[in-house]
Amino acid sequence: MAEAMAHVKQDLGRDAVILHTRRFKKGGIFGFFGKEMVEVMAAIDTVATVAPKKQSIIAAPLAANIVDDAKITTLQLEMSSMRKMIEQMVGQLPKNNKQSSPLMDLLIKNDIEPVIAANLIKGLADDNAIVGGDQGVARKLLVDRITNCFQKIDGITILPSSCKTVALIGPTGVGKTTTIAKLAANFALKEGYKVALITADTYRIAAVEQLKIYGDIIGVPIEIVYSPDELKNAIYRHKDKQLVLVDTAGRSPGNHGQLEELQALLSVDPCIETHLVLSTTTKYRDALEIVNKFSICSPQKFLFTKVDEASNLGTILNLVYHFPTSLSYMTTGQSVPDDIELITSTKLANMILRD
Ligand SMILES: Nc1nc2c(ncn2[C@@H]2O[C@H](COP(=O)(O)OP(=O)(O)OP(=O)(O)O)[C@@H](O)[C@H]2O)c(=O)[nH]1
Ligand SMILES: [Mg+2]
Missing domain, CATH: 1.10.246 (Serum Albumin; Chain A, Domain 1)
Structure with missing residues (x-):
């Protein structure tokens, strides 16, 4: 073995890797009286995982204990080549990962x-x-x-000479109806625009009652519609208004049938500006699912609610990063009409970076 190793070193150099050693007998009769031999297969480790470039098979008479030594040498060489490989890989990792x-x-x-x-x-x-x-x-x-x-921030822009129709859509309980009431009160009472409300949420009696009460307090007319055609007619009837706000029933992102119904409802008028209402208390993964599923209704803007209840606003940044959609308003509490404001990018950025 010593002689074999000397050959390996001479042929392939000090960095040679021992791939295989074997003992066998040569000559003799039926395997007896033969000469004991050792076979060593070695290679140069230049490129990891590439087949050996040069092989050397050397046979020499076996000396005592040499096989164990060869195994240790093999292991040492393998470990040193593995260490080189790992060091190379770590060196190639992008620095930013650290x-x-x-x-x-x-x-x-x-x-x-x-x-x-x-x-x-x-x-x-x-x-x-x-x-x-x-x-x-x-x-x-x-x-x-x-x-x-947050480049694209755009609330509801009203042109005094024409009628703007805005629909709020979104999952259940995110604050659509309350936000409609806040918007109606601000545009009608604070800014003096002619406003009408339409509710397509006839799913629950209480929902209709809720918006009726807000309409009465604010002093704006309210219509209840049960079908896409009725929505079309109601929008037409209020074409003398400057802003028509449409409330819709909360829909589950997992219910494709409901979302198709909503899409059919909103497609009666291509001029309807649709805001997808998202609660900032929703986990990002769920918000992603909501945005994906509601995309069949082609919302033009995101409106964020319950900012006062959210432990952080990371979801807003994550969503905007993936969906370059305009942002409109954020709501900051239950009070009508006060707890709503147009999003401003610097304020939102500071709110997102909360300590
Ligand atoms: N804390 C907090 N609560 C809000 C906010 N906006 C709405 N809410 C509350 O959220 C609850 C649900 O509000 P709704 O306006 O009825 O929600 P919705 O989306 O119309 O619900 P559905 O019509 O059932 O789908 C009510 O208790 C609201 O007072 C907000 O900005 N902050
Ligand atoms: Mg509602």
Whole structure:
């Protein structure tokens, strides 16, 4: 074996890997009296997982204990080549994967998806070094980046000479009817526009009653519609108004039939501006499902409710990152008409980066 190893070293150098050793007998009769031999197969480890470039099979008479030594040598060589491979792989990993910084932690704490968070803080660590490690400056830069994610913010724009029709759609209990009441009160009472309400939520008697009460208090007319045709006629009847707000029944994202009905209802008038109402208390994964399923109704804007109840607003940023849809309003409590405001990008970015 010593002689075989010397050959291996001479032929293939010190970094040769021993792939295989075998003992066998040569000569003799029926396997007896033969000469004991050892076979060593070795290769040079230049590229991992590539077939050996050069093989050397050497046979030499067996010396005592040499096979055990060969096994140890083999293991040592294999371990050293594995270590080289692992070091190479670790060296090739992108440096950003090692990121963990107070700002990254803050984004993750606010439920921003890790991939989005990593993108947002890319390069900020360097900027941070430039500004002398001032966390305040790095944070400000991050707020700017988040602000830039909210480019499209657009509430309800009313043209005094024409009638705007806005429908709110969304899952059950997210605050559609309450938000309709807030919008109606603000546009009718604070801004003096001519407003009408239509409810297509005839699923529950209480739902109709709820909007009727709001209509009476605000002093705007309310219509109840039971079919797409009735909706079309009701919108037509109120063409003298400047804003017609349409309330719809809450729909489950898992019920495709209900969503198709809603789509059919809204398709009676291509001018209807549809806002998908999402509660900020909804988990991101569920919100994603809601947006995907309600997309058959082609909502033009997202409206976020229950900001006062949400532990963080990461869902808003995650959604906007994936769906570049306009944002309209956010609601901040149960009070009609006060707890609603037009979203502003800087304010929202600061709210998202809550400590
Ligand atoms: N905390 C808080 N509660 C809200 C907000 N908006 C609505 N709510 C409450 O949420 C509950 C449901 O509101 P609704 O307006 O009836 O919700 P909806 O989406 O019309 O419900 P369905 O018609 O049943 O689908 C009510 O108790 C509202 O007062 C908000 O911004 N913050
Ligand atoms: Mg409702």
